[in-house]
Amino acid sequence: MDEAHADLPSRYRRSDGTIDTARLKAEISIAAIAATASTLKRSGRQLKGICPLHDENEPSFFVDDGKGVFFCFGCGAGGDAIALQSRLHGQTFREACLELAGAHRGATPRPTATARRPGLRTRPSGFQLARAEWRGAGGVEGTPAEAYLISRAIGHDVPPSIRFGRIPRFWRDDGRPGPRLPARVAAAQDVRGAVVGILRTFVEDDGRKARHGETRLSLGRIRGSALRLGPVAPAIMLASAVEDALSLRLMFPGATVWSTFGDANLPLVELPPAVRKVTLCGDADATGRAAVAAAAAALMARGIEVDGLFPRAGAKDFNEEWVLLHT
Ligand SMILES: [Zn+2]
Known part of the structure; x- marks a missing residue:
C-alpha cells in the first residue's frame, strides 16, 4: 500500500493504495464545502453566490450539488469538490482529500513533505503561502485587526501569535495573488511549535467584519495544529x-x-x-x-x-x- 495515504480511512483507499476519489466525492456535499466560503441561493437546479475565489460584487459562482461540480463565470475556476476544497484552503490534492475524508490523526507534515513531484503543479502549496504571509504580517497595534478585537472586548495585550496583514483571499492558477485585504492573522502551530498554517479573519478598515465573502478562511495546515x-x-x-x-x-x-x-x-x-x-x-x-x-x-x-x-x-x-x- 502507498504509505503516503496511510492516514486516510481505509474505505477511501483502493486495493492498489490510491485514493478512491469517486467514493469520497459520492459521500461529501460540494454545496456544503461551498457554503463555508460563500452564501448560496438556489437558482434552478444549481446554487449561486459570490465567488470565494475572486473579487466580485455580483454572483457568478455556481454549484451543482447533483453533479458534484462548481464553476465561476467570473474567473473561470471550476472543478469537483476536491478541487474546490483545495482552492479555498490552499491545500494540495492529498491534503484536500484527507480533510474531506475526515481522516483522524492526520500526520503533521514536515516542511519537506510539501515538496511536490516535479511538473505536478506550479502553484506554491498552501503551506508555503501561509508561511510567507505569516512572515509578512505584523503586530496588531493600531490596525483594523486591533479595532476588530476591541469590538469583541479582547483587544488588549494581544499575544504575538496573532498578527495583522493585508492578505489575499485567493491565488490565481499562475500563482499571482488576488487583491490584498485587511485580515487578522492567527498562527496555526504544529506539535513542535512551527507555524504550518494561518487562519485569516477578514475585516474592514474600520475593524468591522468583512462585508463581502467569507469572513474566515484557513490557509495551509490547520488540521492537528493549534x-x-x-x-x-x-x-x-x-x-x-x-x-x-x-x-x-x-x-x-x-x-x-x-x-x-x-x-x-x-x-x-x-x-x-x-x-x-x-x-x-x-x-x-x-x-x-x-x-x-x-x-x-x-x-x-x-x-x-x-x-x-x-x-x-x-x-x-x-x-x-x-x-x-x-x-
Ligand atoms: Zn470566481
Missing part, C-alpha cells in the same frame, strides 16, 4: 474558536489557552508530551457539548487527563460570557 496564546504547560485550556480562547485568556490570567480553529479540529489537535492535562472549553449548546465529548474521548485515549468547562450566565460562548460578566 493557535497558541501561551507557552507549553503541563495543564492547558483548549477552546474551539479564536475569540473564545482570547476571552478565556483574559478570564484566567496566567493560564495557557490554545484554540483549535473550530470544533472539527478539537479531537485532532496534536499536543506536546509535556501537556498532561487539558481543560476542554466548549460552547454551551448541544454542538459545543458534542465537540467537547468527542475531544475528551480522543485525548483520554492518548493518556491525557481531561475536564470540561462551559460558559456561565446563559452565555452561548466564552466571548459572550467575558462581555457579559467581566467588562
Whole structure:
C-alpha cells in the first residue's frame, strides 16, 4: 500500500493504495464545502453566490450539488469538490482529500513533505503561502485587526501569535495573488511549535467584519495544529474558536489557552508530551457539548487527563460570557 495515504480511512483507499476519489466525492456535499466560503441561493437546479475565489460584487459562482461540480463565470475556476476544497484552503490534492475524508490523526507534515513531484503543479502549496504571509504580517497595534478585537472586548495585550496583514483571499492558477485585504492573522502551530498554517479573519478598515465573502478562511495546515496564546504547560485550556480562547485568556490570567480553529479540529489537535492535562472549553449548546465529548474521548485515549468547562450566565460562548460578566 502507498504509505503516503496511510492516514486516510481505509474505505477511501483502493486495493492498489490510491485514493478512491469517486467514493469520497459520492459521500461529501460540494454545496456544503461551498457554503463555508460563500452564501448560496438556489437558482434552478444549481446554487449561486459570490465567488470565494475572486473579487466580485455580483454572483457568478455556481454549484451543482447533483453533479458534484462548481464553476465561476467570473474567473473561470471550476472543478469537483476536491478541487474546490483545495482552492479555498490552499491545500494540495492529498491534503484536500484527507480533510474531506475526515481522516483522524492526520500526520503533521514536515516542511519537506510539501515538496511536490516535479511538473505536478506550479502553484506554491498552501503551506508555503501561509508561511510567507505569516512572515509578512505584523503586530496588531493600531490596525483594523486591533479595532476588530476591541469590538469583541479582547483587544488588549494581544499575544504575538496573532498578527495583522493585508492578505489575499485567493491565488490565481499562475500563482499571482488576488487583491490584498485587511485580515487578522492567527498562527496555526504544529506539535513542535512551527507555524504550518494561518487562519485569516477578514475585516474592514474600520475593524468591522468583512462585508463581502467569507469572513474566515484557513490557509495551509490547520488540521492537528493549534493557535497558541501561551507557552507549553503541563495543564492547558483548549477552546474551539479564536475569540473564545482570547476571552478565556483574559478570564484566567496566567493560564495557557490554545484554540483549535473550530470544533472539527478539537479531537485532532496534536499536543506536546509535556501537556498532561487539558481543560476542554466548549460552547454551551448541544454542538459545543458534542465537540467537547468527542475531544475528551480522543485525548483520554492518548493518556491525557481531561475536564470540561462551559460558559456561565446563559452565555452561548466564552466571548459572550467575558462581555457579559467581566467588562
Ligand atoms: Zn470566481
